[in-house]
Amino acid sequence: MACPALDVRRSSPIQRLPVELLSYIFSLGTHSVDDDEDPACPAFDAETIKTPLILSQVNRQWRNIARNTPSLWTSICVTAALVDVGDGVAPPLNSPRLHASHLTTYLSLSRKSPLDILIDARDQDWDFSEPEIPSDYGCDTYAPPFSPSHMGLAISLLLPHIARWRSMTILTDSWAPMYVALRLIQPAITAVGAPALESLALMRCNDFVSYSPTFRPSDMRDPAFLHLSETSSPPQNILPRLRHLTLRGVHVHWASLATILSHSQPGLDTLDLSSHCLDVRPTVPEFHHLLSACPKLTKLVVNGSGARDRDEVSNGDFIHSKSLQPAPLPALHDLTLGYRSVSEAQAVLELLDAPKTRMLRLEDATHPGELEEVDAGGLLTYLGTGQSPTREIFYSYTSPDGVQHQVPITKSTALVPRQLQVGTAQTAAEEHASRTMFPLLAVVTLHGVKTCLPPLHTFFSSLPNLRSLELSGMPMQAIRALLPPHVPSDPSVYTTTPCPCPQLQSLCIRWSEHQNTRDFVFLVGALAIERPEQGRVSRVGTTVKIIREVLQEDEGAEEGEVMDCASEIELQQYEAAGAPHDPGFESHYARSASAH
Secondary structure: OOOHHHHHHHHOHHHHOOHHHHHHHHHHHHOOOOOOOOOOOOOOOOOHHHHHHHHOOOOHHHHHHHHOOHHHHOEEEEEHHHEOOOOOOOOOOOOOOEOOHHHHHHHHHOOOOOEEEEEEOOOOOOOOOOOOOOOOOOOOOOOOOOOHHHHHHHHHHHHHHHHHEEEEEEEEOOHHHHHHHHHHHHHHHHHOOOOOOOEEEEEEOOHHHHHOOOOOOHHHOOOOEOOOOOOOOOHHHOOOOOOEEEEEOOOEOHHHHHHHHOOOOOOOOEEEEEOOOHHHOOOHHHHHHHHHOOOOOOEEEEEOOOOOOOOOOOHHHHHHHHOOOOEEOOOOOEEEEEEOOHHHHHHHHOOEEOOOOOEEEEEEOOOOOOOOOOEOHHHHHHHHHOOOOOOEEEEEEEOOOOOEEEEEEEOOOOOOOHHHHOOOHHHHHHHHHOOOOOOOOOEEEEEOOEOOHHHHHHHHHOOOOOOEEEEEOOOOHHHHOOOOOOOOOOHHHHHOOEOOOOOOOEEEEEEEOOOOHHHHHHHHHHHHHHHHHHOEOOOOOEEEEEEEEEEEOOOOOOOOOOEEEEEEEEEEEEOOOOOOOOHHHHHHHHHHHHHO
Protein backbone atom coordinates (compact mmCIF):
# COMPACT_ATOMS: atom_id res chain seq x y z
CA MET A 1 0.00 0.00 0.00
CA ALA A 2 1.42 3.36 -1.03
CA CYS A 3 2.11 5.94 1.64
CA PRO A 4 0.01 9.13 1.08
CA ALA A 5 2.85 11.36 2.23
CA LEU A 6 5.19 9.68 -0.22
CA ASP A 7 2.72 10.16 -3.06
CA VAL A 8 2.44 13.87 -2.27
CA ARG A 9 6.21 14.21 -2.23
CA ARG A 10 6.54 12.45 -5.57
CA SER A 11 3.90 14.67 -7.11
CA SER A 12 5.56 17.92 -5.98
CA PRO A 13 7.00 19.94 -8.90
CA ILE A 14 10.52 20.02 -7.47
CA GLN A 15 10.65 16.23 -7.33
CA ARG A 16 9.65 15.90 -10.97
CA LEU A 17 12.60 17.95 -12.21
CA PRO A 18 15.31 16.01 -14.03
CA VAL A 19 18.43 15.32 -12.01
CA GLU A 20 20.56 17.39 -14.39
CA LEU A 21 18.32 20.44 -13.98
CA LEU A 22 18.19 20.14 -10.20
CA SER A 23 21.98 19.82 -10.12
CA TYR A 24 22.25 23.01 -12.20
CA ILE A 25 19.92 24.84 -9.80
CA PHE A 26 22.09 23.73 -6.88
CA SER A 27 25.15 25.12 -8.65
CA LEU A 28 23.47 28.48 -9.23
CA GLY A 29 22.47 28.69 -5.59
CA THR A 30 25.95 27.79 -4.39
CA HIS A 31 27.98 30.04 -6.67
CA SER A 32 25.78 33.10 -7.13
CA VAL A 33 28.01 35.97 -8.25
CA ASP A 34 27.17 39.67 -8.20
CA ASP A 35 27.81 41.37 -11.52
CA ASP A 36 29.37 44.36 -9.73
CA GLU A 37 31.70 42.23 -7.64
CA ASP A 38 35.44 42.54 -8.05
CA PRO A 39 36.57 39.47 -10.01
CA ALA A 40 39.86 39.49 -8.10
CA CYS A 41 38.07 38.96 -4.75
CA PRO A 42 36.55 35.66 -3.60
CA ALA A 43 32.77 35.49 -3.95
CA PHE A 44 32.36 33.25 -0.90
CA ASP A 45 33.15 33.06 2.79
CA ALA A 46 32.92 30.63 5.69
CA GLU A 47 29.11 30.77 5.68
CA THR A 48 28.30 30.61 1.97
CA ILE A 49 30.41 27.49 1.44
CA LYS A 50 27.98 25.61 3.70
CA THR A 51 25.28 25.72 1.02
CA PRO A 52 26.02 22.24 -0.40
CA LEU A 53 25.96 20.82 3.13
CA ILE A 54 22.53 22.34 3.73
CA LEU A 55 21.21 21.04 0.41
CA SER A 56 22.45 17.53 1.14
CA GLN A 57 20.48 17.45 4.41
CA VAL A 58 17.04 17.99 2.84
CA ASN A 59 16.40 14.40 1.79
CA ARG A 60 18.15 11.37 0.36
CA GLN A 61 17.62 12.37 -3.27
CA TRP A 62 19.07 15.84 -2.77
CA ARG A 63 21.97 14.37 -0.85
CA ASN A 64 22.82 12.00 -3.69
CA ILE A 65 22.55 14.77 -6.26
CA ALA A 66 24.70 17.15 -4.19
CA ARG A 67 27.42 14.60 -3.51
CA ASN A 68 27.55 13.73 -7.20
CA THR A 69 27.80 17.34 -8.39
CA PRO A 70 31.52 18.20 -8.11
CA SER A 71 31.00 21.90 -8.89
CA LEU A 72 29.20 22.38 -5.55
CA TRP A 73 32.33 21.57 -3.56
CA THR A 74 34.90 23.74 -5.31
CA SER A 75 34.89 26.67 -2.84
CA ILE A 76 37.26 25.99 0.05
CA CYS A 77 37.48 28.35 3.00
CA VAL A 78 39.93 28.05 5.90
CA THR A 79 39.59 30.51 8.79
CA ALA A 80 40.62 30.92 12.40
CA ALA A 81 37.17 29.61 13.38
CA LEU A 82 38.43 26.12 12.50
CA VAL A 83 41.08 26.31 15.23
CA ASP A 84 40.19 24.52 18.46
CA VAL A 85 40.76 27.09 21.21
CA GLY A 86 38.95 25.20 23.96
CA ASP A 87 35.92 26.56 25.76
CA GLY A 88 37.18 30.13 25.62
CA VAL A 89 38.01 30.14 29.35
CA ALA A 90 40.68 27.51 29.79
CA PRO A 91 43.10 26.74 26.94
CA PRO A 92 43.04 23.25 25.42
CA LEU A 93 45.28 20.65 27.00
CA ASN A 94 47.43 20.38 23.88
CA SER A 95 48.34 23.05 21.36
CA PRO A 96 45.26 24.25 19.43
CA ARG A 97 44.68 22.12 16.37
CA LEU A 98 43.07 22.93 13.05
CA HIS A 99 39.91 21.01 12.18
CA ALA A 100 40.64 20.13 8.58
CA SER A 101 38.13 17.34 7.99
CA HIS A 102 35.95 19.53 5.77
CA LEU A 103 39.00 20.28 3.58
CA THR A 104 39.51 16.63 2.76
CA THR A 105 35.77 16.19 2.17
CA TYR A 106 35.53 19.11 -0.24
CA LEU A 107 38.73 18.11 -2.03
CA SER A 108 37.39 14.60 -2.51
CA LEU A 109 33.87 15.53 -3.63
CA SER A 110 35.10 18.24 -6.03
CA ARG A 111 36.99 15.54 -7.95
CA LYS A 112 38.80 17.21 -10.87
CA SER A 113 36.94 20.54 -10.88
CA PRO A 114 38.87 23.83 -10.52
CA LEU A 115 39.19 25.06 -6.93
CA ASP A 116 38.59 28.51 -5.44
CA ILE A 117 40.51 28.79 -2.16
CA LEU A 118 40.30 31.38 0.62
CA ILE A 119 42.62 31.16 3.64
CA ASP A 120 41.69 33.89 6.10
CA ALA A 121 44.10 33.77 9.03
CA ARG A 122 43.08 37.17 10.41
CA ASP A 123 41.98 37.68 14.01
CA GLN A 124 39.24 40.16 14.83
CA ASP A 125 40.88 40.74 18.24
CA TRP A 126 44.32 41.43 16.77
CA ASP A 127 46.19 44.22 18.60
CA PHE A 128 48.47 45.17 15.65
CA SER A 129 51.49 43.42 17.16
CA GLU A 130 53.47 40.58 15.64
CA PRO A 131 55.31 38.02 17.79
CA GLU A 132 58.24 38.03 15.35
CA ILE A 133 58.72 41.81 15.66
CA PRO A 134 59.96 42.88 19.13
CA SER A 135 57.77 45.50 20.74
CA ASP A 136 59.26 48.81 21.84
CA TYR A 137 57.20 48.57 25.01
CA GLY A 138 58.27 45.07 26.03
CA CYS A 139 54.76 43.58 26.10
CA ASP A 140 54.92 40.75 23.58
CA THR A 141 52.00 38.70 24.89
CA TYR A 142 49.83 38.35 21.78
CA ALA A 143 49.56 34.89 20.23
CA PRO A 144 47.48 34.66 17.04
CA PRO A 145 44.88 31.87 17.07
CA PHE A 146 45.79 30.90 13.51
CA SER A 147 49.47 30.08 13.91
CA PRO A 148 52.14 29.38 11.27
CA SER A 149 51.76 25.65 12.00
CA HIS A 150 48.05 25.85 11.15
CA MET A 151 48.92 27.57 7.90
CA GLY A 152 51.45 24.85 7.14
CA LEU A 153 48.83 22.13 7.65
CA ALA A 154 46.28 23.85 5.40
CA ILE A 155 48.79 24.44 2.60
CA SER A 156 50.11 20.87 2.81
CA LEU A 157 46.58 19.54 2.24
CA LEU A 158 46.02 21.85 -0.73
CA LEU A 159 49.38 21.51 -2.48
CA PRO A 160 48.69 18.09 -4.07
CA HIS A 161 45.82 19.79 -5.92
CA ILE A 162 47.81 22.82 -7.15
CA ALA A 163 47.01 21.92 -10.75
CA ARG A 164 43.33 22.58 -9.96
CA TRP A 165 43.75 25.95 -8.22
CA ARG A 166 41.62 28.53 -10.04
CA SER A 167 41.87 31.26 -7.42
CA MET A 168 43.96 31.53 -4.28
CA THR A 169 43.50 34.23 -1.63
CA ILE A 170 45.59 34.30 1.55
CA LEU A 171 44.86 36.95 4.20
CA THR A 172 46.99 37.32 7.32
CA ASP A 173 47.58 39.91 10.03
CA SER A 174 51.22 39.05 10.73
CA TRP A 175 53.98 37.95 8.40
CA ALA A 176 54.92 34.54 9.88
CA PRO A 177 51.85 32.60 8.58
CA MET A 178 52.24 34.20 5.16
CA TYR A 179 55.95 33.37 5.16
CA VAL A 180 55.21 29.69 5.88
CA ALA A 181 52.60 29.57 3.10
CA LEU A 182 54.96 31.11 0.53
CA ARG A 183 57.85 28.85 1.52
CA LEU A 184 55.66 25.76 1.00
CA ILE A 185 54.11 26.96 -2.27
CA GLN A 186 57.39 28.17 -3.81
CA PRO A 187 58.98 24.80 -4.76
CA ALA A 188 55.70 23.38 -6.07
CA ILE A 189 54.68 26.38 -8.16
CA THR A 190 58.13 26.79 -9.71
CA ALA A 191 58.47 23.06 -10.39
CA VAL A 192 55.05 22.12 -11.80
CA GLY A 193 53.31 25.51 -11.98
CA ALA A 194 49.64 26.33 -11.43
CA PRO A 195 48.18 25.91 -14.93
CA ALA A 196 44.58 26.76 -13.96
CA LEU A 197 45.29 29.70 -11.62
CA GLU A 198 43.47 32.84 -12.77
CA SER A 199 43.48 34.95 -9.60
CA LEU A 200 46.16 35.24 -6.91
CA ALA A 201 45.75 37.56 -3.90
CA LEU A 202 48.34 37.64 -1.12
CA MET A 203 47.61 40.20 1.60
CA ARG A 204 49.46 40.96 4.80
CA CYS A 205 46.84 43.23 6.34
CA ASN A 206 49.24 45.26 8.48
CA ASP A 207 49.64 48.49 6.55
CA PHE A 208 51.41 50.26 9.42
CA VAL A 209 54.50 48.06 9.23
CA SER A 210 54.96 49.07 5.58
CA TYR A 211 55.90 52.61 6.65
CA SER A 212 59.17 51.26 8.00
CA PRO A 213 62.06 51.90 5.58
CA THR A 214 63.20 48.29 6.06
CA PHE A 215 61.17 45.12 5.96
CA ARG A 216 60.29 43.52 9.29
CA PRO A 217 60.83 40.84 10.49
CA SER A 218 64.18 41.08 8.72
CA ASP A 219 65.06 37.39 9.16
CA MET A 220 61.96 36.42 7.14
CA ARG A 221 62.51 38.78 4.24
CA ASP A 222 64.20 36.24 1.96
CA PRO A 223 63.97 34.16 -0.12
CA ALA A 224 61.58 36.12 -2.30
CA PHE A 225 58.49 34.35 -3.59
CA LEU A 226 58.40 33.23 -7.26
CA HIS A 227 62.17 33.36 -7.67
CA LEU A 228 63.03 31.34 -10.76
CA SER A 229 66.10 29.16 -10.43
CA GLU A 230 67.88 26.97 -12.94
CA THR A 231 65.74 23.99 -11.88
CA SER A 232 62.44 25.86 -12.27
CA SER A 233 59.96 25.08 -15.01
CA PRO A 234 59.97 27.32 -18.07
CA PRO A 235 58.21 30.63 -17.27
CA GLN A 236 55.43 29.93 -19.75
CA ASN A 237 54.39 26.84 -17.73
CA ILE A 238 54.13 28.44 -14.29
CA LEU A 239 51.12 30.82 -14.40
CA PRO A 240 49.87 30.66 -17.99
CA ARG A 241 46.27 31.74 -17.20
CA LEU A 242 46.80 34.38 -14.50
CA ARG A 243 44.52 37.41 -14.97
CA HIS A 244 44.25 39.03 -11.52
CA LEU A 245 47.15 39.65 -9.14
CA THR A 246 47.05 41.38 -5.75
CA LEU A 247 50.18 41.81 -3.63
CA ARG A 248 49.46 43.80 -0.48
CA GLY A 249 52.35 43.89 1.95
CA VAL A 250 53.79 40.82 0.20
CA HIS A 251 56.90 41.19 -1.91
CA VAL A 252 58.09 38.80 -4.59
CA HIS A 253 61.08 38.43 -6.86
CA TRP A 254 60.06 41.25 -9.19
CA ALA A 255 62.28 40.35 -12.13
CA SER A 256 61.01 36.76 -12.14
CA LEU A 257 57.41 37.94 -11.80
CA ALA A 258 57.74 40.12 -14.90
CA THR A 259 59.15 37.19 -16.84
CA ILE A 260 56.30 34.93 -15.71
CA LEU A 261 53.59 37.49 -16.54
CA SER A 262 55.00 38.06 -20.00
CA HIS A 263 54.05 34.44 -20.78
CA SER A 264 50.48 34.66 -19.48
CA GLN A 265 48.23 33.63 -22.36
CA PRO A 266 45.23 35.88 -21.62
CA GLY A 267 47.43 38.64 -20.20
CA LEU A 268 47.09 40.21 -16.77
CA ASP A 269 43.84 42.17 -16.41
CA THR A 270 44.18 43.70 -12.91
CA LEU A 271 47.29 44.42 -10.86
CA ASP A 272 47.26 45.67 -7.25
CA LEU A 273 50.54 46.56 -5.54
CA SER A 274 50.12 48.04 -2.06
CA SER A 275 51.91 48.61 1.24
CA HIS A 276 55.50 47.65 0.49
CA CYS A 277 58.50 48.77 2.52
CA LEU A 278 61.07 50.73 0.57
CA ASP A 279 63.75 48.05 0.60
CA VAL A 280 61.49 45.36 -0.93
CA ARG A 281 59.97 47.47 -3.69
CA PRO A 282 61.09 46.91 -7.27
CA THR A 283 63.75 49.13 -8.75
CA VAL A 284 62.71 51.48 -11.53
CA PRO A 285 63.89 49.09 -14.30
CA GLU A 286 62.15 46.15 -12.58
CA PHE A 287 58.90 48.09 -12.22
CA HIS A 288 59.12 49.18 -15.85
CA HIS A 289 59.69 45.56 -16.92
CA LEU A 290 56.69 44.50 -14.83
CA LEU A 291 54.38 47.04 -16.48
CA SER A 292 55.70 46.23 -19.94
CA ALA A 293 54.82 42.56 -19.34
CA CYS A 294 51.13 43.50 -18.89
CA PRO A 295 50.05 45.23 -22.13
CA LYS A 296 46.40 44.13 -21.63
CA LEU A 297 46.12 45.62 -18.15
CA THR A 298 42.76 47.35 -17.57
CA LYS A 299 43.02 48.18 -13.85
CA LEU A 300 46.13 49.22 -11.92
CA VAL A 301 46.39 50.00 -8.20
CA VAL A 302 49.65 51.33 -6.78
CA ASN A 303 49.20 52.39 -3.15
CA GLY A 304 52.29 52.83 -0.99
CA SER A 305 54.27 50.81 -3.49
CA GLY A 306 55.65 51.02 -7.01
CA ALA A 307 59.18 51.87 -8.01
CA ARG A 308 61.56 52.86 -5.26
CA ASP A 309 61.71 56.55 -4.56
CA ARG A 310 64.43 58.19 -6.62
CA ASP A 311 65.90 59.55 -3.39
CA GLU A 312 66.30 55.99 -2.13
CA VAL A 313 67.93 54.36 -5.15
CA SER A 314 71.52 54.41 -6.25
CA ASN A 315 72.73 56.86 -8.85
CA GLY A 316 73.16 54.02 -11.31
CA ASP A 317 69.50 53.04 -11.13
CA PHE A 318 68.39 56.66 -11.41
CA ILE A 319 70.50 57.31 -14.51
CA HIS A 320 69.29 54.04 -16.01
CA SER A 321 65.67 55.13 -15.55
CA LYS A 322 66.30 58.18 -17.72
CA SER A 323 66.61 56.00 -20.81
CA LEU A 324 63.37 54.08 -20.18
CA GLN A 325 60.38 54.81 -22.38
CA PRO A 326 56.92 54.69 -20.73
CA ALA A 327 55.34 51.24 -20.79
CA PRO A 328 52.45 51.20 -23.29
CA LEU A 329 49.17 50.26 -21.58
CA PRO A 330 46.55 50.91 -24.27
CA ALA A 331 43.76 49.04 -22.44
CA LEU A 332 44.20 50.67 -19.02
CA HIS A 333 41.04 52.53 -17.99
CA ASP A 334 41.13 52.46 -14.16
CA LEU A 335 44.11 53.80 -12.17
CA THR A 336 44.44 54.18 -8.39
CA LEU A 337 47.53 55.93 -7.07
CA GLY A 338 48.21 56.27 -3.35
CA TYR A 339 51.38 58.25 -2.75
CA ARG A 340 53.63 58.83 0.24
CA SER A 341 55.77 61.40 -1.56
CA VAL A 342 55.37 63.39 -4.75
CA SER A 343 58.52 61.94 -6.29
CA GLU A 344 57.23 58.42 -5.54
CA ALA A 345 54.00 59.09 -7.43
CA GLN A 346 55.74 60.86 -10.29
CA ALA A 347 58.16 57.94 -10.69
CA VAL A 348 55.13 55.70 -11.30
CA LEU A 349 53.41 58.11 -13.68
CA GLU A 350 56.55 58.63 -15.75
CA LEU A 351 56.57 54.92 -16.57
CA LEU A 352 52.94 54.86 -17.76
CA ASP A 353 51.68 55.47 -21.27
CA ALA A 354 47.93 55.05 -20.79
CA PRO A 355 46.12 57.79 -22.72
CA LYS A 356 42.77 55.93 -22.61
CA THR A 357 42.50 55.95 -18.81
CA ARG A 358 38.99 57.06 -17.83
CA MET A 359 38.98 56.58 -14.04
CA LEU A 360 41.56 58.00 -11.62
CA ARG A 361 41.70 57.83 -7.84
CA LEU A 362 44.44 59.91 -6.22
CA GLU A 363 45.02 59.41 -2.50
CA ASP A 364 47.41 60.73 0.12
CA ALA A 365 48.77 57.49 1.63
CA THR A 366 51.18 59.02 4.13
CA HIS A 367 51.24 57.77 7.72
CA PRO A 368 48.30 59.13 9.77
CA GLY A 369 50.76 60.41 12.36
CA GLU A 370 53.07 62.12 9.88
CA LEU A 371 53.94 65.61 11.12
CA GLU A 372 54.78 67.11 7.73
CA GLU A 373 52.08 67.21 5.10
CA VAL A 374 52.91 66.22 1.54
CA ASP A 375 52.11 69.08 -0.83
CA ALA A 376 50.74 67.43 -3.96
CA GLY A 377 50.78 70.62 -6.01
CA GLY A 378 53.64 69.43 -8.19
CA LEU A 379 51.88 66.11 -8.77
CA LEU A 380 48.61 67.75 -9.85
CA THR A 381 50.54 70.09 -12.13
CA TYR A 382 52.31 67.12 -13.67
CA LEU A 383 49.00 65.33 -14.22
CA GLY A 384 47.46 68.40 -15.81
CA THR A 385 50.33 69.60 -17.97
CA GLY A 386 52.94 66.85 -18.04
CA GLN A 387 55.42 69.30 -16.53
CA SER A 388 57.01 69.28 -13.10
CA PRO A 389 58.33 72.54 -11.64
CA THR A 390 61.30 70.85 -10.01
CA ARG A 391 62.11 67.80 -12.11
CA GLU A 392 65.45 67.84 -13.89
CA ILE A 393 65.66 66.11 -17.26
CA PHE A 394 68.63 65.30 -19.46
CA TYR A 395 68.96 66.03 -23.18
CA SER A 396 71.42 63.81 -25.00
CA TYR A 397 73.12 64.73 -28.25
CA THR A 398 76.20 63.77 -30.23
CA SER A 399 78.67 66.45 -31.20
CA PRO A 400 80.37 66.47 -34.65
CA ASP A 401 83.43 64.78 -33.17
CA GLY A 402 81.27 61.78 -32.17
CA VAL A 403 81.23 62.47 -28.44
CA GLN A 404 77.91 62.01 -26.61
CA HIS A 405 76.83 64.74 -24.21
CA GLN A 406 74.09 65.02 -21.56
CA VAL A 407 72.75 68.47 -20.70
CA PRO A 408 70.71 68.79 -17.47
CA ILE A 409 67.76 71.15 -17.93
CA THR A 410 64.99 72.08 -15.52
CA LYS A 411 61.81 71.36 -17.44
CA SER A 412 59.66 74.20 -16.10
CA THR A 413 62.05 77.08 -16.75
CA ALA A 414 64.81 76.14 -19.15
CA LEU A 415 64.53 76.14 -22.90
CA VAL A 416 66.14 73.53 -25.07
CA PRO A 417 68.90 74.93 -27.28
CA ARG A 418 67.88 75.02 -30.94
CA GLN A 419 70.70 72.70 -31.96
CA LEU A 420 69.27 70.11 -29.56
CA GLN A 421 65.69 70.53 -30.74
CA VAL A 422 66.12 69.78 -34.41
CA GLY A 423 65.60 66.12 -35.29
CA THR A 424 65.99 64.77 -31.76
CA ALA A 425 63.79 62.32 -29.88
CA GLN A 426 63.92 64.57 -26.84
CA THR A 427 61.89 67.24 -28.63
CA ALA A 428 59.02 64.80 -29.24
CA ALA A 429 59.12 63.67 -25.64
CA GLU A 430 59.02 67.27 -24.46
CA GLU A 431 56.06 67.99 -26.70
CA HIS A 432 54.21 64.93 -25.42
CA ALA A 433 54.93 65.88 -21.80
CA SER A 434 53.39 69.31 -22.32
CA ARG A 435 49.97 67.72 -22.69
CA THR A 436 47.75 66.28 -19.99
CA MET A 437 48.56 62.68 -19.14
CA PHE A 438 45.00 61.34 -19.20
CA PRO A 439 42.89 63.46 -21.58
CA LEU A 440 39.89 61.08 -21.50
CA LEU A 441 39.35 61.06 -17.74
CA ALA A 442 35.62 60.86 -16.95
CA VAL A 443 35.66 59.85 -13.26
CA VAL A 444 38.09 61.31 -10.70
CA THR A 445 38.33 60.81 -6.94
CA LEU A 446 40.65 62.91 -4.77
CA HIS A 447 41.09 61.64 -1.23
CA GLY A 448 43.00 63.72 1.31
CA VAL A 449 45.10 65.43 -1.37
CA LYS A 450 46.73 68.50 0.19
CA THR A 451 47.70 71.49 -1.90
CA CYS A 452 46.78 75.09 -2.65
CA LEU A 453 44.33 76.51 -5.19
CA PRO A 454 46.46 77.03 -8.37
CA PRO A 455 47.56 73.37 -8.86
CA LEU A 456 43.98 72.20 -8.29
CA HIS A 457 42.71 74.65 -10.87
CA THR A 458 45.42 73.58 -13.31
CA PHE A 459 44.44 69.94 -12.87
CA PHE A 460 40.69 70.54 -13.20
CA SER A 461 41.24 72.73 -16.26
CA SER A 462 42.87 69.78 -18.02
CA LEU A 463 39.75 67.59 -17.69
CA PRO A 464 37.35 68.59 -20.48
CA ASN A 465 35.60 65.20 -20.44
CA LEU A 466 35.13 64.81 -16.69
CA ARG A 467 31.63 63.62 -15.78
CA SER A 468 31.96 62.61 -12.12
CA LEU A 469 34.13 64.09 -9.36
CA GLU A 470 34.38 62.95 -5.74
CA LEU A 471 36.22 65.03 -3.14
CA SER A 472 36.89 63.19 0.11
CA GLY A 473 38.61 64.91 3.01
CA MET A 474 39.60 67.79 0.76
CA PRO A 475 39.93 71.47 1.71
CA MET A 476 37.34 73.90 0.41
CA GLN A 477 39.71 75.36 -2.17
CA ALA A 478 39.16 72.13 -4.09
CA ILE A 479 35.60 73.34 -4.71
CA ARG A 480 36.76 76.86 -5.47
CA ALA A 481 39.07 75.39 -8.11
CA LEU A 482 35.99 74.42 -10.12
CA LEU A 483 35.22 78.11 -10.65
CA PRO A 484 36.75 80.16 -13.47
CA PRO A 485 39.72 82.30 -12.42
CA HIS A 486 38.87 85.88 -11.45
CA VAL A 487 40.65 88.57 -13.40
CA PRO A 488 39.38 91.89 -11.92
CA SER A 489 41.59 94.05 -14.14
CA ASP A 490 39.90 92.82 -17.30
CA PRO A 491 36.22 91.91 -16.79
CA SER A 492 35.83 91.00 -20.45
CA VAL A 493 37.94 87.93 -19.82
CA TYR A 494 35.06 86.44 -17.84
CA THR A 495 33.10 85.81 -21.03
CA THR A 496 35.92 83.92 -22.71
CA THR A 497 37.61 82.07 -19.84
CA PRO A 498 36.65 78.38 -20.04
CA CYS A 499 35.24 76.72 -16.96
CA PRO A 500 37.16 73.80 -15.47
CA CYS A 501 35.41 70.48 -16.06
CA PRO A 502 32.68 71.88 -18.36
CA GLN A 503 30.96 68.49 -18.71
CA LEU A 504 30.75 67.80 -14.97
CA GLN A 505 27.49 66.01 -14.14
CA SER A 506 28.07 64.64 -10.64
CA LEU A 507 29.94 66.19 -7.73
CA CYS A 508 30.18 64.23 -4.46
CA ILE A 509 31.67 65.99 -1.44
CA ARG A 510 32.62 63.92 1.59
CA TRP A 511 33.60 66.11 4.51
CA SER A 512 34.23 65.72 8.20
CA GLU A 513 32.22 66.98 11.13
CA HIS A 514 34.49 69.90 12.00
CA GLN A 515 33.97 71.67 8.67
CA ASN A 516 31.36 74.42 8.38
CA THR A 517 28.16 73.58 6.53
CA ARG A 518 27.55 77.19 5.49
CA ASP A 519 30.90 77.37 3.74
CA PHE A 520 29.97 74.39 1.60
CA VAL A 521 26.52 75.82 0.90
CA PHE A 522 28.04 79.09 -0.25
CA LEU A 523 30.55 77.40 -2.52
CA VAL A 524 27.98 75.08 -4.08
CA GLY A 525 25.87 78.14 -4.79
CA ALA A 526 28.89 79.76 -6.39
CA LEU A 527 29.25 76.74 -8.65
CA ALA A 528 25.68 77.26 -9.83
CA ILE A 529 25.95 80.99 -10.51
CA GLU A 530 29.54 81.98 -11.17
CA ARG A 531 30.47 79.11 -13.51
CA PRO A 532 27.97 80.08 -16.25
CA GLU A 533 28.34 83.82 -15.67
CA GLN A 534 32.12 83.92 -15.74
CA GLY A 535 33.01 81.23 -18.21
CA ARG A 536 31.73 79.39 -21.21
CA VAL A 537 30.18 76.15 -20.12
CA SER A 538 27.68 73.81 -21.72
CA ARG A 539 24.24 73.63 -20.14
CA VAL A 540 24.88 70.40 -18.29
CA GLY A 541 22.86 69.71 -15.14
CA THR A 542 25.13 68.81 -12.24
CA THR A 543 24.03 66.82 -9.22
CA VAL A 544 25.76 67.92 -6.03
CA LYS A 545 25.80 65.37 -3.25
CA ILE A 546 27.22 66.36 0.13
CA ILE A 547 27.90 63.54 2.58
CA ARG A 548 28.84 64.41 6.13
CA GLU A 549 31.04 61.78 7.76
CA VAL A 550 30.76 61.83 11.54
CA LEU A 551 31.72 59.64 14.47
CA GLN A 552 28.59 58.37 16.14
CA GLU A 553 28.20 56.12 19.13
CA ASP A 554 26.69 52.73 18.49
CA GLU A 555 23.76 51.90 20.76
CA GLY A 556 25.04 48.38 21.22
CA ALA A 557 28.68 49.35 21.65
CA GLU A 558 30.48 49.52 24.93
CA GLU A 559 31.34 52.83 26.49
CA GLY A 560 34.13 54.59 24.65
CA GLU A 561 33.61 52.70 21.39
CA VAL A 562 32.61 54.66 18.30
CA MET A 563 31.59 53.70 14.81
CA ASP A 564 31.89 55.47 11.49
CA CYS A 565 28.77 56.50 9.67
CA ALA A 566 28.01 58.71 6.71
CA SER A 567 24.86 60.80 6.58
CA GLU A 568 23.75 62.47 3.40
CA ILE A 569 22.72 65.99 4.34
CA GLU A 570 22.11 67.54 0.97
CA LEU A 571 21.24 66.34 -2.51
CA GLN A 572 20.29 68.92 -5.09
CA GLN A 573 20.67 69.69 -8.75
CA TYR A 574 21.61 72.87 -10.47
CA GLU A 575 21.82 73.84 -14.10
CA ALA A 576 24.66 75.74 -15.66
CA ALA A 577 22.39 78.71 -16.31
CA GLY A 578 20.82 79.08 -12.89
CA ALA A 579 20.91 78.53 -9.15
CA PRO A 580 19.86 75.34 -7.35
CA HIS A 581 16.13 74.68 -7.31
CA ASP A 582 15.76 75.37 -3.61
CA PRO A 583 14.32 78.73 -2.44
CA GLY A 584 15.94 78.46 0.99
CA PHE A 585 19.28 77.67 -0.58
CA GLU A 586 18.97 80.59 -3.01
CA SER A 587 18.06 83.09 -0.30
CA HIS A 588 20.96 81.96 1.87
CA TYR A 589 23.36 82.31 -1.05
CA ALA A 590 21.98 85.76 -1.89
CA ARG A 591 22.58 86.94 1.69
CA SER A 592 26.08 85.45 1.69
CA ALA A 593 26.91 87.05 -1.65
CA SER A 594 25.70 90.49 -0.55
CA ALA A 595 27.72 90.22 2.66
CA HIS A 596 30.85 89.63 0.61
